[in-house]
Amino acid sequence: MAELLKGKAVAEAIGLRSIEGVNQLKENGISPTLALFRVGNREDDVSYERGAMKRCAETGVEVIRYIFDEDVSEEEFYQSLEDANRNDAIHGILVFRPLPKRFNDEKLRNSIRPEKDVDGCSDLSLAGVFTDKELGFAPCTAQSVIEMLDRYQIGLKGKNVAVIGRSLVIGKPVSMLLLKRNATVTICHSRSTDLTAIASRADILVCATGKAEMIDRSYTNPKQIIIDVGISWNDEKQKLCGDVLFDDVADHVSAISPVPGGIGSVTTAVLVSHVVEAALRKNKIK
Numbered sequence: 232m233a234e235l236l237k238g239k240a241v242a243e244a245i246g247l248r249s250i251e252g253v254n255q256l257k258e259n260g261i262s263p264t265l266a267l268f269r270v271g272n273r274e275d276d277v278s279y280e281r282g283a284m285k286r287c288a289e290t291g292v293e294v295i296r297y298i299f300d301e302d303v304s305e306e307e308f309y310q311s312l313e314d315a316n317r318n319d320a321i322h323g324i325l326v327f328r329p330l331p332k333r334f335n336d337e338k339l340r341n342s343i344r345p346e347k348d349v350d351g352c353s354d355l356s357l358a359g360v361f362t363d364k365e366l367g368f369a370p371c372t373a374q375s376v377i378e379m380l381d382r383y384q385i386g387l388k389g390k391n392v393a394v395i396g397r398s399l400v401i402g403k404p405v406s407m408l409l410l411k412r413n414a415t416v417t418i419c420h421s422r423s424t425d426l427t428a429i430a431s432r433a434d435i436l437v438c439a440t441g442k443a444e445m446i447d448r449s450y451t452n453p454k455q456i457i458i459d460v461g462i463s464w465n466d467e468k469q470k471l472c473g474d475v476l477f478d479d480v481a482d483h484v485s486a487i488s489p490v491p492g493g494i495g496s497v498t499t500a501v502l503v504s505h506v507v508e509a510a511l512r513k514n515k516i517k
Contacts (some may be wrong), residue, residue: 234486236458238496241382245500246290246463251386252413252507253291254493255373255516263510264293265349265503270308271301276327277401277497282482283325293507295321308334309342316344322513323349323506348511349505351404360404363411365512368505373405375497376437376458377412385435387412394476395419395429395446396439401460405437426450438474447476448483457487465514 256263264286269276280296287294297311308330315321324347330339345355345367352373356367368374380387392414396402399449406416417433419426429448430436436457438446443463451457461474471492481487488494 233457233481236249236379236486236488236493238375238379238488238493241497242286242500244382245378245497245504246286249290249500249504249507252504252511256507256510256514257291259514259516261510262293262320262345262512263291263323264295264321265323265506266295266297266318266321268297268299268308268312268315270299270303270327270330273327279327282499283354283502286503288504289507290507292503297513300433305334309310312342316342316347319513321347322510323347323502325502326352326441328352347509349509351505352400357399357404360407368508369408370400370404371498371501371505372401372460372494373408374501375494376401376405376460377408377503378497379458380435380492383486385486387414387435390414390421390434390436391417391432392437393417393419393433394437394439395430396437396441396460398439398441401439403437405460409437430444431455440474442470442474444474445477448476451480451484452509453483453485455484456481457484457496458494459488459490462490462495 252265261463284294308417315324323378324343340352341354343353346351348356348367352370353367359366360369393410394402394406397418397420406418409416417429419429431452436455439460439469457475459473459475463472471491472475
């Protein structure tokens with residue numbers, strides 16, 4: 232059986248770092264604050280909001296919630312968002328996406344000031360990831376992959392890493408973060424030729440396909456480490472699952488992050504750490 236790379240210990244370690252930052256800020260009379268924007272009552276949004284608020288409470292980060300009905304006007308929504316942008320007491324902004332189709336996602340992403348973009352979704356934040364400059368923050372899930380590897384002391388220098396998925400949320404930014412650690416990265420996608428062969432040669436496999444249980448043992452090798460970023464609901468099994476067919480793979484690799492209990496549980500800790508870091512940067516506290 233592979234070693235399980237569980238997220239709880241990773242999240243706790245990030246939380247301790249965040250608490251240190253919160254203490255520094257409060258010594259200077261500053262309360263780090265996150266603004267949450269939610270439109271409607273999608274269950275996945277509500278669930279993530281609940282987890283984020285719990286993590287904030289544990290860490291000492293304040294939360295301001297902006298909750299709108301599904302039929303909220305764009306004018307009302309963007310006015311509230313700009314108010315949060317201008318409010319010096321708010322250090323981080325998270326908007327639950329996607330919003331209703333009438334909202335233009337590109338406009339939405341880039342309406343958040345990069346210094347408050349703690350989920351790393353704006354073009355400037357992503358530019359910071361690609362140019363290794365402090366322009367906003369890396370997307371939380373992409374950063375969580377690096378935090379997981381660091382916590383389990385999995386070296387990246389010179390390692391062959393295959394990333395399956397090329398989205399701006401995970402695939403592309405996590406590839407840049409891995410390159411920064413001197414890994415040799417192959418970005419794979421649905422048009423890649425002989426995907427199983429590429430994946431099975433990798434030392435580390437990062438699965439961000441968005442397709443439930445797509446990755447079976449044909450993509451793996453016995454020395455491989457798998458980071459499963461996906462999360463889906465399996466109606467037949469009545470449980471959450473990842474991109475990896477866990478039962479088929481777990482006895483055929485060296486280590487694997489489970490779903491649930493893996494990367495997902497790290498993401499809110501990274502989000503909160505970004506809020507704390509944003510407050511420290513704004514107030515020039517090191």
